[in-house]
Amino acid sequence: xxxxxxxxxxxxxxxxxxxxxxxxxxxxxxxxxxxxxxxxxxxxxxxxxxxxxxxxxxxxxxxxxxxxxxxxxxxxxxxxxxxxxxxxxxxxxxxxxxxxxxxxxxxxxxxxxxxxxxxxxxxxxxxxxxxxxxxxxxxxxxxxxxxxxxxxxxxxxxxxxxxxxxxxxxxxxxxxxxxxxxxxxxxxxxxxxxxxxxxxxxxxxxxxxxxxxxxxxxxxxxxxxxxxxxxxxxxxxxxxxxxxxxxxxxxxxxxxxxxxxxxxxxxxxxxxxxxxxxxxxxxxxxxxxxxxxxxxxxxxxxx
Amino acid sequence: xxxxxxxxxxxxxxxxxxxxxxxxxxxxxxxxxxxxxxxxxxxxxxxxxxxxxxxxxxxxxxxxxxxxxxxxxxxxxxxxxxxxxxxxxxxxxxxxxxxxxxxxxxxxxxxxxxxxxxxxxxxxxxxxxxxxxxxxxxxxxxxxxxxxxxxxxxxxxxxxxxxxxxxxxxxxxxxxxxxxxxxxxxxxxxxxxxxxxxxxxxxxxxxxxxxxxxxxxxxxxxxxxxxxxxxxxxxxxxxxxxxxxxxxxxxxxxxxxxxxxxxxxxxxxxxxxxxxxxxxxxxxxxxxxxxxxxxxxxxxxxxxxxxxxxxxxxxxxxxxxxxxxxxxxxxxxxxxxxxxxxxxxxxxxxxxxxxxxxxxxxxxxxxxxxxxxxxxxxxxxxxxxxxxxxxxxxxxxxxxxxxxxxxxxxxxxxxxxxxxxxxxxxxxxxxxxxxxxxxxxxxxxxxxxxxxxxxxxxxxxxxxxxxxxxxxxxxxxxxxxxxxxxxxxxxxxxxxxxxxxxxxxxxxxxxxxxxxxxxxxxxxxxxxxxxxxxxxxxxxxxxxxxxxxxxxxxxxxxxxxx
Numbered sequence: 001x002x003x004x005x006x007x008x009x010x011x012x013x014x015x016x017x018x019x020x021x022x023x024x025x026x027x028x029x030x031x032x033x034x035x036x037x038x039x040x041x042x043x044x045x046x047x048x049x050x051x052x053x054x055x056x057x058x059x060x061x062x063x064x065x066x067x068x069x070x071x072x073x074x075x076x077x078x079x080x081x082x083x084x085x086x087x088x089x090x091x092x093x094x095x096x097x098x099x100x101x102x103x104x105x106x107x108x109x110x111x112x113x114x115x116x117x118x119x120x121x122x123x124x125x126x127x128x129x130x131x132x133x134x135x136x137x138x139x140x141x142x143x144x145x146x147x148x149x150x151x152x153x154x155x156x157x158x159x160x161x162x163x164x165x166x167x168x169x170x171x172x173x174x175x176x177x178x179x180x181x182x183x184x185x186x187x188x189x190x191x192x193x194x195x196x197x198x199x200x201x202x203x204x205x206x207x208x209x210x211x212x213x214x215x216x217x218x219x220x221x222x223x224x225x226x227x228x229x230x231x232x233x234x235x236x237x238x239x240x241x242x243x244x245x246x247x248x249x250x251x252x253x254x255x256x257x258x259x260x261x262x263x264x265x266x267x268x269x270x271x272x273x274x275x276x277x278x279x280x281x282x283x284x285x286x287x288x289x290x291x292x293x294x295x296x297x298x299x300x301x302x303x
Numbered sequence: 304x305x306x307x308x309x310x311x312x313x314x315x316x317x318x319x320x321x322x323x324x325x326x327x328x329x330x331x332x333x334x335x336x337x338x339x340x341x342x343x344x345x346x347x348x349x350x351x352x353x354x355x356x357x358x359x360x361x362x363x364x365x366x367x368x369x370x371x372x373x374x375x376x377x378x379x380x381x382x383x384x385x386x387x388x389x390x391x392x393x394x395x396x397x398x399x400x401x402x403x404x405x406x407x408x409x410x411x412x413x414x415x416x417x418x419x420x421x422x423x424x425x426x427x428x429x430x431x432x433x434x435x436x437x438x439x440x441x442x443x444x445x446x447x448x449x450x451x452x453x454x455x456x457x458x459x460x461x462x463x464x465x466x467x468x469x470x471x472x473x474x475x476x477x478x479x480x481x482x483x484x485x486x487x488x489x490x491x492x493x494x495x496x497x498x499x500x501x502x503x504x505x506x507x508x509x510x511x512x513x514x515x516x517x518x519x520x521x522x523x524x525x526x527x528x529x530x531x532x533x534x535x536x537x538x539x540x541x542x543x544x545x546x547x548x549x550x551x552x553x554x555x556x557x558x559x560x561x562x563x564x565x566x567x568x569x570x571x572x573x574x575x576x577x578x579x580x581x582x583x584x585x586x587x588x589x590x591x592x593x594x595x596x597x598x599x600x601x602x603x604x605x606x607x608x609x610x611x612x613x614x615x616x617x618x619x620x621x622x623x624x625x626x627x628x629x630x631x632x633x634x635x636x637x638x639x640x641x642x643x644x645x646x647x648x649x650x651x652x653x654x655x656x657x658x659x660x661x662x663x664x665x666x667x668x669x670x671x672x673x674x675x676x677x678x679x680x681x682x683x684x685x686x687x688x689x690x691x692x693x694x695x696x697x698x699x700x701x702x703x704x705x706x707x708x709x710x711x712x713x714x715x716x717x718x719x720x721x722x723x724x725x726x727x728x729x730x731x732x733x734x735x736x737x738x739x740x741x742x743x744x745x746x747x748x749x750x751x752x753x754x755x756x757x758x759x760x761x762x763x764x765x766x767x768x769x770x771x772x773x774x775x776x777x778x779x780x781x782x783x784x785x786x787x788x789x790x791x792x793x794x795x796x797x798x799x800x801x802x803x804x805x806x807x808x809x810x811x812x813x814x815x816x817x818x819x820x821x822x823x824x825x826x827x828x829x830x831x832x833x834x835x836x837x838x839x840x841x842x843x844x845x846x847x848x849x850x851x852x853x854x855x856x857x858x859x860x861x862x863x864x865x
Contacts, residue, residue, distance in 0.1 A: 095624075121624065171626040195626045234624025245487035247480075248628055285627065 009050035009074060010081045013043045013165070023047045024161045025101030030293060031163070038265070038290045041282075042088040043096070043165025044081045046132060048103055050074055051160050054136065067133035075129055082125045085166065095123050095167045095234060098131035100138055103159040120197070121167055121234040128164060135162045168289050169234055170282035172253045173198035178266035179276035179296060180212070186276060188221060189213045189263035193253040195244055196231030198280050198291065205241060206230045209253045213263035220256045228253070254283075261288055269293050316731045323722050324383055328729075336389035338380060338728040343748060343797045343816035344571045348384035348716045352666060353573045355690035356659075357386050359457060360464045367468030372409050373740065374402035384716050385724040390735075390744075403738055413473040414639035421646055425470055429653045432459050436661035441668040449669060450694055456665050457690065460658070467654045474643030474650070478820055479743035481640035484633060488622070494765035494819065494856055495828070500615050500637060501644040502828055503608030507652035508800045509829060511564035513600045515585065515804050518560055519592035525549045532593050537586045537785065561585060567656035567801045569781040573663050574686050577656075578801065584781040588804040595789060597807065607829065647825060651800055669693060678702045679709055687712040726751070726839070749818030752839025761841055765858040766812070766824035766834030772864070773810040775849045777842055792851045794841050798823040806830040811853035813841045813860050827855075835860050 011024060014035030024032065028045045035042075057071040070078065086094050098119040117138040119131040138144060139160045148158070174193040179186045194201050194208040201208050207226040214221045227249050232241050254262075262281055265288070269277050275295035282289045315335065320326040328334040349357055358379065365376040374394045380387045394402045413420065436459075439452055478501065485497035522528045527549040535543045544550035544557075561579045568575025569584065578585050615637070622630050670685030679685060685693070687709040696702040735741040753762045776787045777794045784805055787793055793809035795802065797816045803826045806812065810832070817823050817836040827834035833855030845851065845862060852861040 169624050169626075171628060195628075231626065233626070235621075239624075243487060243490075245484050245629060245632070247484065247487075247632060248626075251628070 009047060009053065009077050011045045011047050013040060013045070022103065023049060024163075025103045025159075027099070027292070028101040028161050028163045031165075034269075034290055034293055039288065040290050041166040041168050042085060043163060044085065045101070046074070046078070046162040046164070048159040048161050050077075051136060051162075067130070067137040069133060070129050078129055078132070079125050082128055082164070085164070089166050093124050095121050095169070096128060096164050097167045098122050098128060098135060099163045099165075100135040101161045101163050102139065103161070120199075120239045121237070132162050132164070136160060167197075167234065168282045168284045168291070170197050170284050170289075171195070172283040173201055174254070174262060174281045174283070175201055175208075176262050176266045176279040176281060177276070177296065178263075178270040178278070181278075181296065187215050189215060189266045191254070191259055191262055193259075194226075194228050194231065195248060195253060196233050197239060198282065199232040199239065200230050200241060202280070211254060211256075211259040213259055215263070215267060218260050218263060220259055223252065223256075223259075225250060225252045258283065258288070265290065315733070318725070318727055318729060318731055320728055321722075321725060324719075324725055326382055326728055329380075333378075333380070333729065335730050335732075336378065336391060337730055337732045338382075338387040338389045339748075340385055340387055340724045340726055340728075341748075342724070342726065343821060344799075345386050346796050346816070347570070347572075348720050349381065349386055349572070350384075350574050350686040350716060351689045351712060352686045352693070354381050354386070355457065356460060356573050356662065357381075359460045360467075361386070361388060363461055363464035364468045366465045367472055370465075370469060371406050371413075371472060372402065373406040373472075374399050375740070382728065383722075383724070384719040387728055389729065399736070399738075403740065407739065410473050410476055411635075413469075414477045414643075415635070417473060417477065417639055417642035417646060421470070421642070421649075425466055425650075426653065428466065429463065429658070432463055433653070433657060433661060435459070436658075436665070441664060444668075446672060449665075449672070450696070453665055453669060453690075454694060456662055460662060463654050463658050467650060470646055470650045473639070474646040475747060475820060476739065476743050477636060477639035477643040478647070479746050480739055481636040482746065482820075483739065483742060484636055485618075488625075488629070488633070489618075493768070494858070495768050497640075498819070498828060500611055500618065501640050503604055503606075503611045504641060504645050505604065506645045506648035508648040508803055508822075508826055509600070509604070511652070511800075512804045512807070514560055514564055515588055516592060516600055516807070518556060519589050519595075521556065522553060522589060522593055525553065528553045529593060532586075532590050537583045537590065540586045540590075541582065557582065557585070557589075566660035567799075568660075568663075569801055570797070570799045571655055571659075573659060573666060574683075577660050577663070579660075584784065584801060587781070587785045590785065591787070591789075591808050592804075595808070600807070603831065604829070607831070644825065647820075648800070648822070651822070656800065673702060673705070676702070678705045680706055684709045684713075687716075723843075743820070746818045746820040749816065749821065749837030752837060759862040759864075761813070761835070761838040761844065761860040761862070763813070763835040763838035763841070763858045763860065764818050764824070765856055766814075766817070766819060766821070766836035767827035767830075767832060767855045769811070769831070769833030770852070770854045770856070771811045771833050772850060772852045775813075775845045775847060775851050777845055777847055778805075779842065786847075792853055794845050794851075796842050798826075800826075803830070806832050811851070811855065812836075813838060813845070813851065813853060815839055815841050815843075 013032050024045050024047060031040055034040050054071055054074060086092055100117055117135050119134065122128050122131050139158050172193050172195060174191050177190045180188050180190050191211040191213065192201055192208040193211065194206045200206040206228050208228065209226050210224040211220055212222045213219065228244050229249060230241050231244050232239050266277060266279055269279065273295055277293050278296050279290060280292040282291055345357065361377050361379040368375055374392055375390050376393055378389045378391050392399060444452060482497040489496060522532055527547045531540055531543045531550060541554060544554040561582055565578035565582065565585060568577045622633060666685055667682055670679070670682035673679045673685055674682045688705060749764045755762050773790050773792045775794050776791045778784055778787060781801065787805055787808055789808055790810045792811045792813060793805055794813045797814055798812070800822065806827060807830060812823065812827050812832060812834040814823055814836045815838055821836055824834055824836050833853050835853055835855055835858050838860060841860065849862055850864065852864040
């Protein structure tokens with residue numbers, strides 16, 4: 001990949017230019033590959049170069065320092081990119097998720113789960129800029145640095161990219177394992193699904209439905225419909241975990257064909273990665289979106 | 304009941320009947336059911352002929368639950384001149400949940416098209432029954448034809464009341480389920496959060512009240528008419544109207560009003576004279592209205608509608624980030640509940656009152672014949688005979704002299720009128736399972752009244768929001784309505800639709816019976832008048848003139864507050 005073709009500050013998911021792991025971090029560059037072939041919510045990255053550029057123009061890089069506003073030229077680029085994202089979503093001010101993607105995160109030796117910030121349901125360019133500034137500051141947060149110390153990671157020269165991606169207001173969120181994470185069986189795909197955004201599943205605050213799909217004939221082998229009491233929904237300015245209305249608690253989140261569709265996707269990505277994978281998916285308006293995909297077995301480097 | 308103590312015990316508890324209200328059960332099974340007196344619809348002793356009517360009504364409830372595959376039927380017993388009803392499950396406990404689910408699916412189909420079903424099917428059928436009665440020449444019919452007509456009449460009562468429950472079950476279930484969902488989504492948003500999204504729709508009750516209001520404005524426009532309404536006693540008003548041209552014109556307008564909206568007595572049932580027979584209640588309302596200069600009811604209704612639309616928009620905004628199945632269910636139930644809240648009043652205009660008036664006319668015509676034949680002392684004594692006795696009298700002569708029988712039964716009724724019917728008989732089986740149907744029953748009937756430590760505070764159900772103070776006027780029947788002045792708190796056992804014109808005069812309403820979805824509460828919210836319903840004992844505790852503080856949001860009534 002030639003660096004000349006890359007916009008230094010902004011890289012779009014699904015375009016060839018953005019596969020550079022050194023520029024985007026593992027999380028974003030993985031998504032970039034996926035976005036080229038699968039339905040990934042549209043989004044862009046403020047690259048590590050943008051972060052570096054901000055550092056050179058006075059971004060505070062001291063330990064625990066407060067977020068600093070974006071330099072004007074980066075802000076202008078962000079305005080343009082957010083507007084283009086709006087065009088792609090068919091919305092004036094799309095709701096986005098803003099996540100940090102550290103360059104040694106996801107795929108490096110240590111999982112940075114939860115160590116960098118994620119901002120959900122951010123609307124409007126000013127709020128996005130603020131969230132980006134917070135993501136940058138999070139690299140230097142006391143908590144993040146302490147984590148790095150404990151993991152024996154270098155404390156200096158940490159670089160970060162920030163992913164700005166349309167937030168799909170999920171009707172159902174799922175975590176898909178292309179191998180059974182409990183039994184280790186590679187003959188089946190296991191799907192956990194629950195109402196609303198994925199945070200309630202990932203955070204473990206809800207007992208999700210569990211679907212098991214047999215790889216041999218791609219049939220649903222079992223479904224356990226749970227009493228799903230909590231869900232995460234978008235509310236103005238962010239998200240909130242709320243009670244699932246009673247009528248919906250014991251209703252199945254997925255039809256069999258939806259479970260099978262996700263299982264097929266899991267098998268495809270497993271084949272591509274050469275490893276069993278876990279994926280995060282969202283269903284909205286009858287469509288399946290791929291939000292994230294990682295190898296279940298920790299592997300070094302980008303793929 | 305003075306001789307019982309409330310003891311919290313797990314499992315069924317037999318309810319002892321008070322000595323003045325002896326009960327003999329037909330079977331041990333009967334005694335194990337929880338029998339409730341429906342004081343909201345049927346507070347007074349039921350006369351023998353009426354018992355046949357109510358029997359048809361309650362049977363029809365079970366046909367409707369059967370049609371909707373609900374796992375319950377209604378059983379009734381006519382005990383000491385009062386009707387008691389018990390809900391009986393018709394499937395084993397382990398099948399209830401599955402059966403409820405089938406019923407909910409079945410009812411969803413009807414809820415989806417409540418408005419259309421009303422316009423295209425239910426109302427046309429109701430009108431065809433009413434037209435059938437209107438086409439029959441009561442006065443000209445020979446007695447055998449009249450009795451056959453009575454038999455057909457009772458069959459139509461059965462059919463109309465089956466329709467009635469087929470209409471009201473999905474209408475109220477829609478409102479109740481909408482409220483359930485709203486509470487699930489937004490929690491403690493006051494007692495009335497969901498109901499604000501259902502307010503401001505017109506219905507037949509409000510239409511009738513508005514027509515009376517309009518009549519009062521026309522009365523004010525004529526000095527002669529106004530003077531009569533101001534100064535003549537209610538009983539003399541009609542004849543005084545006859546003495547002037549303006550009075551005669553107004554009397555014709557009043558008659559037109561009564562022909563359209565006066566086919567209703569003061570409560571549900573056959574034995575109450577309707578306004579068209581005795582317009583005193585309408586005249587009392589007019590006398591009250593001409594002293595008032597309040598805003599046009601249309602302005603108030605438009606405000607309520609605007610508030611509703613604003614509230615709906617707000618809730619839709621709040622739901623934007625919710626899963627689609629939640630939004631879809633919300634929209635489904637909102638539409639159904641908005642149609643349901645209108646039908647919860649309109650059905651009553653046509654069936655509860657419109658058809659019952661016609662049944663009453665048939666019975667009264669037979670009563671007139673018996674009276675003329677000397678079998679009874681007055682036409683209305685016919686209500687003290689049974690349906691079988693009427694139908695068995697193929698000819699008037701075979702009826703013989705029934706005056707002593709009537710007298711015996713009248714005494715029986717008076718004996719039990721003096722006794723307050725126990726609210727429950729049989730067995731207390733504890734609170735029913737928490738499912739959508741029982742939640743609806745709870746919101747409609749209001750559940751058992753709660754006792755409080757403080758003797759001067761009544762705990763009822765939040766019926767309509769707002770907090771006011773005013774002197775109490777205990778109104779036991781519409782004939783006493785004249786004493787209600789602007790600013791008074793109306794205290795009543797129950798309020799059937801013909802009582803609602805009083806809501807425009809009252810500062811607040813307190814009832815013994817009902818819940819947040821009762822007719823009284825629904826209409827009080829349309830009048831924006833605070834209401835506490837289902838206190839159980841307001842009419843027996845409160846005396847005229849006591850100052851009440853009515854807190855409609857909390858469901859509390861303080862007597863003589865500091």
